[in-house]
Amino acid sequence: MNRQRQHWDEVYTAKSPTEVSWYQPHLELSLAFIERVAPSRSAAVVDIGGGTSTLADDLILRGYTDISVLDISQLAIQEKKRGLGLPAEQIKWLVGDVCEFEIAASRYDVWHDRAVFHFLTLPGQRASYVTKAAVSVKKKGHLIVSTFGPEGPMRCSGLETARYDTAALEAEFGSSFRLADSQMEWHTTPSAKEQQFLYCLFQRV
Numbered sequence: 001m002n003r004q005r006q007h008w009d010e011v012y013t014a015k016s017p018t019e020v021s022w023y024q025p026h027l028e029l030s031l032a033f034i035e036r037v038a039p040s041r042s043a044a045v046v047d048i049g050g051g052t053s054t055l056a057d058d059l060i061l062r063g064y065t066d067i068s069v070l071d072i073s074q075l076a077i078q079e080k081k082r083g084l085g086l087p088a089e090q091i092k093w094l095v096g097d098v099c100e101f102e103i104a105a106s107r108y109d110v111w112h113d114r115a116v117f118h119f120l121t122l123p124g125q126r127a128s129y130v131t132k133a134a135v136s137v138k139k140k141g142h143l144i145v146s147t148f149g150p151e152g153p154m155r156c157s158g159l160e161t162a163r164y165d166t167a168a169l170e171a172e173f174g175s176s177f178r179l180a181d182s183q184m185e186w187h188t189t190p191s192a193k194e195q196q197f198l199y200c201l202f203q204r205v
């Protein structure tokens with residue numbers, strides 16, 4: 001089994017969805033960005049590395065009808081489907097590594113990633129990620145990427161992480177995407193630690 005996939009499967013075996021450090025009851029900032037750039041409920045939204053997050057639940061509740069969740073961990077997807085129950089049938093579930101996945105071209109109005117990109121510590125992985133995003137986001141569609149900010153942790157879940165300020169994240173996505181907005185957020189983990197996150201909103205050019 002792929003080492004990364006095994007790592008994430010182990011994380012999701014060891015901890016429940018509300019115990020993981022990145023758990024938030026609702027991804028309020030993400031939801032606000034999504035509703036701002038894609039108010040139509042038929043907009044196609046993909047959550048990259050969605051794991052067991054509550055974003056899919058909240059998008060269903062808000063009436064979105066074309067939601068996809070991609071994650072490298074089969075276990076995370078299974079756990080999320082089980083937790084959602086019947087509404088899980090409304091979601092397209094994709095299992096794979098975002099850097100390698102055969103993602104559909106010009107398919108999505110919104111690409112959302114909270115806390116995945118900062119695990120890509122090799123330039124080649126980041127380049128593949130940006131290519132996948134550029135291929136699958138429609139022209140004028142949007143990308144919401146949330147990473148650890150400059151004061152964020154250097155490791156998460158036993159893995160090294162990169163930290164970004166707005167200019168550094170813009171430099172990663174700048175050739176295919178135009179920066180439209182950015183915001184910092186202090187996230188309180190379930191064990192009451194504070195973690196700085198940067199959210200950047202980009203538009204596909």
Ligand SMILES: C[S@@+](CC[C@H](N)C(=O)[O-])C[C@H]1O[C@@H](n2cnc3c(N)ncnc32)[C@H](O)[C@@H]1O
Pocket residue numbers: 004008022023024048049050051052053054070071072073076096097098099113114115116119
């Ligand atoms: C820190 S968690 C964040 C989960 C979720 N986005 C949230 O905010 O609650 C990172 C997630 O990304 C997934 N992941 C890590 N590397 C990935 C990759 N290369 N491709 C797809 N998913 C990945 C993990 O399995 C995990 O679910």
